[in-house]
Amino acid sequence: MRTARYTDQVLEQVERRDPDQSEFLQAVHEIFACLEPVVERHPEYAANAVLERLVEPDRLVKFRVPWVDDDGMVQVNRGYRVQFNAAIGPYKGGLRFHPTVTESVVKFLGFEQVIKNALTGLPMGGGKGGSDFDPRGRSDAEVMRFCQSFMTELQRHIGQFTDVPAGDINVGAREIGYLFGQYKRIRNEYSGVLTGKNLEFGGSLVRPEATGYGLCYYTAKALRVLRNETFENKTVVVSGSGNVAFYAIEKAHMLGATVITVSDSSGYIVDPHGIDLDVVRDIKMTRRARMSEYADAVPDSTYHEGSAGIWTVPCDIALPCATQNEIDGDAARSLIEHGCRVVCEGANMPSTPEAIAVFQASDILYGPGQAANAGGVAVSGLEMSQNSMRLPWSFEDTDQRLRDIMQGIVAHSLDAAKDYGREGDLMFGANVAGFVKVADAMVAQGVC
Missing domain, CATH: 3.40.50.10860 (Leucine Dehydrogenase, chain A, domain 1)
Known part of the structure; x- marks a missing residue:
């Protein structure tokens, strides 16, 4: 017989089985922190060992x-x-x-x-x-x-x-x-066994842009619904210089913001006039060189060794797009001290648990990676559909589908949060909305 604290029991089991897997344990803790009211409302999840099966x-x-x-x-x-x-x-x-x-x-x-x-x-x-x-x-x-x-x-x-x-x-x-x-x-x-292919052999338009564009569509929707604001005239800090960061910068500029940073593993650039993507493309996508070269090519820009300092740059919006755990508690507090009021994640789990606690205890609008960076896999799913039909879609059609999906994620997250008394909590709502869909399917399919 399982007790009321079903989530705690499963967490203890995961920690006992995988004590050395710190990243995995962090992810499980982050999602399970939202699930106790859900499993209390749905006793069938515990009866069918949904959580035990979900983590294995x-x-x-x-x-x-x-x-x-x-x-x-x-x-x-x-x-x-x-x-x-x-x-x-x-x-x-x-x-x-x-x-x-x-x-x-x-x-x-x-x-x-x-x-x-x-x-x-x-x-x-x-x-x-x-x-x-x-x-x-x-x-x-x-x-x-x-x-x-x-x-x-x-x-x-x-x-x-x-x-x-x-x-x-x-x-x-x-x-x-x-x-x-x-x-x-x-x-x-x-067959469509891989996505992200070149257009010549089954790839989809918008796939390179998808995660970065999707991040901005998600952020724009959340800003509009929760703050009645837009990207217009906002100063944005973006970390990373891969596809996600590049196209997040591009779309944020298109939406009226000024993105003033870009980074790689060696350090970060601050360009008060707005990041020049032609220079970034040449450095990172053509020559695969270091981001430090940007400062040599663009007047008034500066290069700073190390990546942690990027979170001390004053901004309105931060879009972490590099890697996991790039924002710790100190960095989160620094962002707030330097004027940031919106953090939406383009990378997977870029904020530590301490950082997330800082965001949630403040007035930060926080969009978690499992929701905000879903644009890439969304267009991958659309690529799978196009491969199955042997039909390509236009850039405009695919981009609109991406926009609709990301705006839908915000709406579904807010609906789920409101249903459980956590109105406006995008992290709680995303974890609950995603979990319930999977859990219901698991229960319906029996023990497998």
């Missing part, structure tokens, strides 16, 4: 990835794919190539992906994967050989009706192309 992946694949570098030396990396929950659709989630990738990291990403995908309203379950391989400084030929080796194993576990990976950190159009080519070569099958 359907399967986790870990494999060796051997490949040969340009010097003829054999290198060996680790590959992962976690297939977390398929209650509402095939597993869906990106691949991350970065030295920080571990089992804990892919599990936290996959767990959050379950909630995120449910919020989009599209039929997608949650998964994630990647490798501790670092493509920075590697030639195209080395990246190709690594991707081919990685896919040689991964192809056994994925498929358009089973698991559809996409890109994530350091996995862009180049890597997706190499992965898709190897899948097609091995399986003799042309």
Whole structure:
């Protein structure tokens, strides 16, 4: 017989089983903190062990990835794919190539992906994967050989009706192309097994822009509903310089804001006149160089070593778009002290639990990553639909669908929050809305 504190029991079980998986435990704690009133209202969730099943992946694949570098030396990396929950659709989630990738990291990403995908309203379950391989400084030929080796194993576990990976950190159009080519070569099958593909072989318009644009659509809707404000004339701080940051900057500028920062792992740029995206594109997307070069190319801009100082830059809105746990409690307090009143997350879990507590105890409008950065997977889902129909959609049509999905996430989150007496709490509402959809499907499908 389960007691009333069902969530606490399951948390204790997760901590006992996975004590060394700090990122995964953080994600579980963050979502479970919102679920106690839900499971109290729905005793069928405890009776069907929904939480115990939700925190345990359907399967986790870990494999060796051997490949040969340009010097003829054999290198060996680790590959992962976690297939977390398929209650509402095939597993869906990106691949991350970065030295920080571990089992804990892919599990936290996959767990959050379950909630995120449910919020989009599209039929997608949650998964994630990647490798501790670092493509920075590697030639195209080395990246190709690594991707081919990685896919040689991964192809056994994925498929358009089973698991559809996409890109994530350091996995862009180049890597997706190499992965898709190897899948097609091995399986003799042309299908929508990967998203984020080039337009020439089944990709979708708006996919590169989707997470950054979606973040701004989400933020704009939340601003309008909760503050009766817009992006117009706001000063915005954005971290990161990958696809998410780049297109968040672009869309924020289009909406009338001035974005004054951009960053990478070495430091950050402050440009009081607004970030010049042509310069960023040349540095990061063409030459794959360091962001410090921006200050040499753009008058009046300054470069600052280290990434933490970016949260001391005065702003109205902060859009963290780099990586997990980039904002700690001190950074959160600094943002507030320097005038920030809106934080919406473009990265996965960029705020620590202490930072989130600071936001929620203040007047900050806080949009959590599992909701605010759902635009990427939303357009990935739309790419899957286009692949199934063998029909491409226009940029305008796809962009409007993305806008509708992100605005819908805000509305559904606020409805769920109001239903449980937490009116205006976007984090609570997002976790509850996503969880209930998945939990109801799990109960309806029996013990599986």
